[in-house]
Structures are given as C-alpha cells and as structure tokens.
Amino acid sequence: MIGTPRLSRPYVITGGRTRGRGDELPVEAMARTLSPGWNVGRRIPPEALDIMEICITPRSIAEISSRLGLPLGVTRVLVADLAADAAVHVDTAEFATASVTDRVELLELLLAGVRAL
Amino acid sequence: MSSCSNFSLLVSVPSDSPVALKILVCGGFGVGKTTMVGTISEIEPLRTEGALTDVGPVGDLLLHAPDKTETTVALDFGRITISDDLVLYLFGTPGQDRFSFMWDEIARGTVGAMVIVDTRRLQVSFPAIDYSERRQIPFVVCINRFDGIALHTELEVRDALAVAGDVPVLIGDVRERADVKAVLTALVAHSLARARSARAGSMEPAAQDFSDRFLR
Numbered sequence: 001m002i003g004t005p006r007l008s009r010p011y012v013i014t015g016g017r018t019r020g021r022g023d024e025l026p027v028e029a030m031a032r033t034l035s036p037g038w039n040v041g042r043r044i045p046p047e048a049l050d051i052m053e054i055c056i057t058p059r060s061i062a063e064i065s066s067r068l069g070l071p072l073g074v075t076r077v078l079v080a081d082l083a084a085d086a087a088v089h090v091d092t093a094e095f096a097t098a099s100v101t102d103r104v105e106l107l108e109l110l111l112a113g114v115r116a117l
Numbered sequence: 118m119s120s121c122s123n124f125s126l127l128v129s130v131p132s133d134s135p136v137a138l139k140i141l142v143c144g145g146f147g148v149g150k151t152t153m154v155g156t157i158s159e160i161e162p163l164r165t166e167g168a169l170t171d172v173g174p175v176g177d178l179l180l181h182a183p184d185k186t187e188t189t190v191a192l193d194f195g196r197i198t199i200s201d202d203l204v205l206y207l208f209g210t211p212g213q214d215r216f217s218f219m220w221d222e223i224a225r226g227t228v229g230a231m232v233i234v235d236t237r238r239l240q241v242s243f244p245a246i247d248y249s250e251r252r253q254i255p256f257v258v259c260i261n262r263f264d265g266i267a268l269h270t271e272l273e274v275r276d277a278l279a280v281a282g283d284v285p286v287l288i289g290d291v292r293e294r295a296d297v298k299a300v301l302t303a304l305v306a307h308s309l310a311r312a313r314s315a316r317a318g319s320m321e322p323a324a325q326d327f328s329d330r331f332l333r
Contacts, residue, residue, distance in 0.1 A: 060206060062163070091136070095227070104316055109200070110309075114302050117298050
C-alpha cells in the first residue's frame, strides 16, 4: 500500500476537512453508538451511518478505519462529528494523562491479563 | 464533544466501552513486526491507512514524487481482549524512516514498545530505539531468532545497542506464541515497574513534609 496514490474521495466525505471538531482522537479511542437509528437531524454521509451501525459494538478508531476502508484521518473527522451530535460516545482514556496511581492499577490488570494468555 | 476525559471514572465504573490500551511493535523494515502482531493477536492483523495529507505540509515528500498527489502509510494492528473492561491493541509502526512522523501520533499514550531487532542488520532498528529513549517510552528489545538461529547472544546485542541496564533484552521467534507472550509480559512488567517508581517518586515530597512537621 505504501506509495500508492489515492483518489481524494475520502476528503469529499468530510467536506475537505482533515481535522474534525474537537481534538485528534487517539487511534485506540473507543466509539460506541448511543442510539442506533437515531436521526441526527442533518444530512450525514453514508459513511457516518456505517460508523453508527458498526459501533453498536464498541470499536476503536483504528478498527472503524480498517473495517470501513477509510483513512484514519477521515475516520477521526466523522467520529468527532458524530460525537459532537451525541450520536456516538467516544471514550478517550488517555493513558498518558492518567494519574500515576491509575496507570499502576491499569498496568497491574494488564500484566495479570497477559500472563494468563 | 461527547467524550469522557475522566480517567478515574473509567477505571472504577464499568463503562459500556472497555478501556483500550496500546503497545507499539517497532523495528526497521522487514524485521517481523506484522508477523509478531499476528502471532499474539486474537484477530487477523487489520490494516488501516493514514494519508500523508493528514499531517499538514508534505511539500518535501511530494517533491520526491511529483506525480503523486497523496501517499498513504499502512498501519497494521491486532487486538487482545484482556477482559470485558480492558482491551489491548498492538500497533506495528511504519518501518521506514520517512514515515517516522506518524510515530508521534501512534505513540501518544502507549504502554510501551516492543522493538524487534534482526542481528544481521541491527542498524535498521536504531531509529526505533532512539525514538523510545528520547520520548521516554518504556521498551523491550526482542532479538528475532530467524530460522531457529540467534547469531548473537543477548549480551552482545545489549552492548551493540547500548541500551540502559534495566531494559529487558530477550531472544525469541516472533512466529512463536510463547516467545511473543514472554516479550509482551516483559514489556508490561517493565512499564509497570517504571510507573511504580514514578508513583513512589511522586509520594516522596509528601513524606518529606510529614517528617519535617514531625521533627519540628
């Protein structure tokens, strides 16, 4: 895939924007649809409807991007827009900004988990 | 936007979404990053693309490829469900130096990095080690035993890479699940040790205040 030219269609979906409302979502941020089939009250691209459909099960930005074949940047914009419309909820548990106590607690859980693999 | 930034809340109250953590798998081009992800992931490694236009001006890059309007960088990743509340993602970083700008974005908030080295060409993994050290990302080194043969000992590689004494260096075959699990476990344990010492450090001033008061 490296070095392959792409058509600019993905940026038509986002109206030419490469940044969404809100900040850049981490690739592992989890999105889940709040109310399936809910009408967000504006015309939204079909790709955004696809996101609402697959995020009935919580999925990361990276997974959404991969499953729908959308570049990461486009996925972020669409998810941020849906979050702004309260159509999806995004959990951005930033490990980097978590308190050191929370980090220790999470890593203990993770260590027990990987040992049990 | 409707995002939850209260981390403590996420940890203590089960949300509908699991907490997602991530670990990077890095090293130079062709050292076995995607293989390693695939060995331990519960799903076939997925691929996503970050377009270069995501990162702003790309003039220099486009000068080298004037016939292309946009270039994409493939990002392979896997997933391990730890529990209903905790999911771990493994991201293979783009192997070529010219894509290293993408690392910042992927590295933000990572638990740590597993750096794979191929002893026949150690130098291709130097950028990943430099990057982890510079950004203070906890990392472990995995010497990939290609075809069952490790050409150098752990000590030789440790010397050649000049990594800090507390950085775990393991020899393993990235195709073997038990080996990858050992590397992953070593990384999480290392990251936890770092977090614990940071926590101990952050408690010291308070302890100092207390002893000052006590002595007065």
